[in-house]
Amino acid sequence: MPFFPAHKLPLAVLGLVLVALPFLFGGKYQLSILILIGISAIVCVGINLLVGVAGQISLGHAAFFGIGSYASAVFTGDYGWNGILAMFAGILITSVLAATVGWPILRLKGHYLAMATLGVGLVIQLLLIQEAGITGGPDGRAVKALTIFGLRVKGEWAWYCIVAGALFVVVWGAQNLMSSPWGRALRALHASEPASAAAGIDVHQMKVAIFAASAGLASFAGSLYAHALAFVTPDQASFLHSVEFVVMIVVGGLGSVYGSLVGAAILIVLPQVLSSLSDYENLAFGVLLILVVYLLRKGIVPTLRLIAVGGGR
Amino acid sequence: MSGLSINDLKVHFGGIRALDGVDLTFGSSGIHALIGPNGAGKTTLVNAVTGVYAPTAGRVLFDGHDITGLPAHKLATLGVTRTFQNLQIFWTMSVLENVLAGFHLDSSAGFLRGLLRGPALVRRERELTTAALGLLRLVNLEAKANNPADALAYGELKRLEIARALAGRPKLLFLDEPVAGCTQSEKCDLAEVIRNAARESAVSVVLIEHDMRLVMAVSDRVTVLAQGRILSTGTPSEVRADPKVITAYLGTTQSHLAEQVHAVAG
Amino acid sequence: MVDFLQFLVAGLSQGAIYALVGLGFSVIYRATHIVNFAQGEFVMIGGLGTAGALSFALPMPLAILSALVAGCVAALVLDLIVIRLARFAPALLLIIVTIGASVALRGAAQLAWGRNFHSIPSPFGSEPLHVYGVAIMPQVILILVTTVGAVVGLQWFFRRTRFGQAMLAAAINPTAASLVGIELRHVYTATFLIAGLLGMIAGLLITPLAMVHFESGLAFSLKGFAAAILGGLGSVPGVVAGGLLLGVVESLSAGYVSSAYKDAIAFLLIIVVLLTRPEGVFGRRSTGRV
Ligand SMILES: Nc1ncnc2c1ncn2[C@@H]1O[C@H](COP(=O)(O)OP(=O)(O)O)[C@@H](O)[C@H]1O
Numbered sequence: 001m002p003f004f005p006a007h008k009l010p011l012a013v014l015g016l017v018l019v020a021l022p023f024l025f026g027g028k029y030q031l032s033i034l035i036l037i038g039i040s041a042i043v044c045v046g047i048n049l050l051v052g053v054a055g056q057i058s059l060g061h062a063a064f065f066g067i068g069s070y071a072s073a074v075f076t077g078d079y080g081w082n083g084i085l086a087m088f089a090g091i092l093i094t095s096v097l098a099a100t101v102g103w104p105i106l107r108l109k110g111h112y113l114a115m116a117t118l119g120v121g122l123v124i125q126l127l128l129i130q131e132a133g134i135t136g137g138p139d140g141r142a143v144k145a146l147t148i149f150g151l152r153v154k155g156e157w158a159w160y161c162i163v164a165g166a167l168f169v170v171v172w173g174a175q176n177l178m179s180s181p182w183g184r185a186l187r188a189l190h191a192s193e194p195a196s197a198a199a200g201i202d203v204h205q206m207k208v209a210i211f212a213a214s215a216g217l218a219s220f221a222g223s224l225y226a227h228a229l230a231f232v233t234p235d236q237a238s239f240l241h242s243v244e245f246v247v248m249i250v251v252g253g254l255g256s257v258y259g260s261l262v263g264a265a266i267l268i269v270l271p272q273v274l275s276s277l278s279d280y281e282n283l284a285f286g287v288l289l290i291l292v293v294y295l296l297r298k299g300i301v302p303t304l305r306l307i308a309v310g311g312g313r
Numbered sequence: 314m315s316g317l318s319i320n321d322l323k324v325h326f327g328g329i330r331a332l333d334g335v336d337l338t339f340g341s342s343g344i345h346a347l348i349g350p351n352g353a354g355k356t357t358l359v360n361a362v363t364g365v366y367a368p369t370a371g372r373v374l375f376d377g378h379d380i381t382g383l384p385a386h387k388l389a390t391l392g393v394t395r396t397f398q399n400l401q402i403f404w405t406m407s408v409l410e411n412v413l414a415g416f417h418l419d420s421s422a423g424f425l426r427g428l429l430r431g432p433a434l435v436r437r438e439r440e441l442t443t444a445a446l447g448l449l450r451l452v453n454l455e456a457k458a459n460n461p462a463d464a465l466a467y468g469e470l471k472r473l474e475i476a477r478a479l480a481g482r483p484k485l486l487f488l489d490e491p492v493a494g495c496t497q498s499e500k501c502d503l504a505e506v507i508r509n510a511a512r513e514s515a516v517s518v519v520l521i522e523h524d525m526r527l528v529m530a531v532s533d534r535v536t537v538l539a540q541g542r543i544l545s546t547g548t549p550s551e552v553r554a555d556p557k558v559i560t561a562y563l564g565t566t567q568s569h570l571a572e573q574v575h576a577v578a579g
Numbered sequence: 580m581v582d583f584l585q586f587l588v589a590g591l592s593q594g595a596i597y598a599l600v601g602l603g604f605s606v607i608y609r610a611t612h613i614v615n616f617a618q619g620e621f622v623m624i625g626g627l628g629t630a631g632a633l634s635f636a637l638p639m640p641l642a643i644l645s646a647l648v649a650g651c652v653a654a655l656v657l658d659l660i661v662i663r664l665a666r667f668a669p670a671l672l673l674i675i676v677t678i679g680a681s682v683a684l685r686g687a688a689q690l691a692w693g694r695n696f697h698s699i700p701s702p703f704g705s706e707p708l709h710v711y712g713v714a715i716m717p718q719v720i721l722i723l724v725t726t727v728g729a730v731v732g733l734q735w736f737f738r739r740t741r742f743g744q745a746m747l748a749a750a751i752n753p754t755a756a757s758l759v760g761i762e763l764r765h766v767y768t769a770t771f772l773i774a775g776l777l778g779m780i781a782g783l784l785i786t787p788l789a790m791v792h793f794e795s796g797l798a799f800s801l802k803g804f805a806a807a808i809l810g811g812l813g814s815v816p817g818v819v820a821g822g823l824l825l826g827v828v829e830s831l832s833a834g835y836v837s838s839a840y841k842d843a844i845a846f847l848l849i850i851v852v853l854l855t856r857p858e859g860v861f862g863r864r865s866t867g868r869v
């Protein structure tokens with residue numbers, strides 16, 4: 001039934017999982033991995049709305065993550081701003097920038113759009129590397145601790161709570177959006193632009209809106225990352241990091257909000273496991289990536305859902 | 314002036330003159346059929362008026378406003394919408410959601426409202442769902458409302474497009490070969506739907522169709538297009554009697570059309 | 580003026596390399612509609628493979644041959660993986676698979692040839708020639724001549740040989756081509772081999788001027804993709820022009836504006852070009868039908 005709030009159930013499960021996880025994996029190192037997963041998952045939820053739901057490829061979103069990181073680093077470090085204020089300034093700057101850049105480039109399609117977003121990402125990363133006076137150059141710079149209402153956020157537990165809380169809110173919002181007319185229009189324009197336009201949907205405006213929104217979300221996650229690790233480098237804004245986000249949503253499931261979380265978890269945990277293979281790490285990672293796409297074409301979460309639905313009959 | 318008026322409309326694709334100076338008016342109500350052999354430029358006319366193609370030259374007025382080259386979503390807000398000859402379905406959605414998407418302008422489609430999903434939005438969605446189910450009943454698809462769209466047969470998809478277009482509460486509706494692929498009895502039902510829409514909801518319908526029986530039965534006016542120009546226009550009986558039309562149809566290889574014209578004229 | 584010519588020569592030789600990589604993208608895209616982000620890895624294999632073999636004291640021709648064999652094996656494996664998927668997977672998935680392949684190739688190269696930077700000697704030494712005050716490395720001349728040769732050869736192959744024409748036919752309409760007896764499997768395999776060879780030629784040509792290591796492929800993939808996009812993906816002359824344009828713009832901006840921002844300027848140029856010509860400088864414009 002469309003109006004039974006079916007999306008409330010998975011959300012409740014997510015809440016339970018988020019509460020249970022730190023008790024299952026409570027070590028310092030394990031918590032730090034969970035924090036990284038949560039931060040990536042926040043980015044992926046946004047990118048999945050853009051790429052998976054609206055069908056607009058971006059190979060440059062790590063740059064927006066990077067802008068968020070550096071906004072927090074610079075505004076708190078050099079200007080003495082409050083961390084929360086810096087975070088919101090970062091989100092605002094990133095969203096406005098993304099909307100400005102997105103307005104022209106989102107008229108492009110497919111591979112041409114991929115090229116343009118890739119180019120935007122590279123240019124932004126280059127700025128972060130070259131403007132060393134502000135950014136600290138290729139080696140990056142340290143970031144001040146985050147203070148909320150005068151309290152310094154310290155330690156893995158505190159960061160886990162913040163990231164998990166943020167992730168929960170982001171997933172809640174994304175679920176709401178997906179089951180709203182706005183989300184429906186987003187899916188519609190992916191399926192057929194002419195028919196969407198004929199139904200009164202301003203296709204281009206919606207693309208720009210989701211591009212800017214997902215960029216803002218990436219910036220938010222970037223700010224969390226900067227404070228949580230107390231350090232930023234231009235690598236966070238690299239092409240490879242952008243690709244990593246896209247790989248996460250493809251592995252987890254294009255268009256699936258929860259797939260974004262699963263993909264992020266796998267792509268963060270996998271390299272940790274593989275790093276024990278030292279020299280074989282790259283080879284193993286590449287082969288695994290190919291295998292996952294091969295075996296789970298629709299991504300993990302949609303595949304599981306299909307199996308569940310099939311088994312229920 | 315109400316209704317649509319097209320002045321000297323031209324659409325060229327490189328060397329192809331798909332429309333080569335068309336002058337035409339559609340009133341604010343009634344059913345106006347647009348017929349002509351394949352490649353005559355019928356779809357191009359719809360595309361040029363509904364903002365899919367930019368016209369090479371000419372002007373289009375709707376209810377007195379200049380709408381030449383206006384994008385499709387703006388036209389939708391003015392009450393101009395359409396169906397597509399080559400299906401444009403939201404394949405990833407259910408049948409019901411396809412129609413709900415057609416209600417876009419009537420829904421609470423703001424980003425923030427969607428994000429918060431408050432009770433007003435939920436209530437509006439419930440109302441729209443009732444309305445959408447009503448439209449699906451109209452085109453005899455109510456039973457399949459919760460099926461995925463890609464599970465429908467061709468004729469059903471055609472009808473789904475009609476329901477989706479009606480959801481936009483259009484004042485002017487272009488139906489590009491809406492009953493292609495439907496059985497004879499489905500065609501009769503659809504003719505009824507189209508006629509009702511035109512009459513009760515005061516929609517001005519522009520109907521592109523090859524089935525002459527249907528055209529002659531439902532249309533108030535008929536325009537014949539050939540090679541990007543208007544060959545003839547008038548009431549069904551006037552067009553039927555126009556010797557130019559009969560020669561044109563007999564002259565083409567589309568003999569089934571010619572036969573139909575004869576059968577009806579006969 | 581001498582400066583300008585110097586920059587121009589440098590840009591043209593770099594651009595020729597981009598053009599060769601871009602042609603690899605273009606050939607595969609035309610036949611399969613896949614954008615192969617592993618394309619730059621062939622440049623790395625060509626250079627690093629030869630350098631690796633030289634370190635075992637193999638003579639140059641044998642060293643080159645061994646690198647080519649390694650690269651062709653990689654191309655065949657890639658063909659096997661990607662083409663199987665291409666039948667049902669959407670474009671984004673295919674991009675991810677080729678990225679996976681490029682990571683795997685990088686990993687394999689790291690195992691085979693280590694993590695160090697390598698170079699190979701130019702057959703004509705490293706004494707620059709001086710033409711009207713412009714210093715030109717003999718290797719640069721070799722790059723330009725070989726690129727012209729490769730492009731002419733490619734055009735000849737597609738226009739004049741039966742197999743090349745069959746490949747073109749299959750690219751335009753695979754169904755019709757297979758109906759007239761063209762074996763699509765062979766066409767795809769040949770496509771990947773040609774693309775791989777183009778990349779490896781680029782690698783052999785550039786390595787005497789710029790050192791390679793196992794992570795060098797990515798930069799070439801990005802620049803080659805950019806060249807192909809500038810050229811509109813499909814046309815051979817378009818991609819060559821796209822590559823040369825990219826190389827020259829990069830070199831001139833490094834010379835006159837800022838060497839730090841040469842890549843930024845090049846990519847901004849591409850974005851501007853795409854905005855004015857959404858289907859590439861040489862791509863054909865069409866009105867999408869509905
Ligand atoms: N997007 C397009 N690009 C090039 N030619 C087109 C395009 N759309 C239509 N045409 C050409 O315009 C002419 C009219 O086509 P169309 O309007 O589809 O005819 P009809 O709908 O009457 O069958 C045909 O010759 C067709 O090939």
Ligand SMILES: [Mg+2]
Nearest residue numbers: 355356357398
């Ligand atoms: Mg038509």
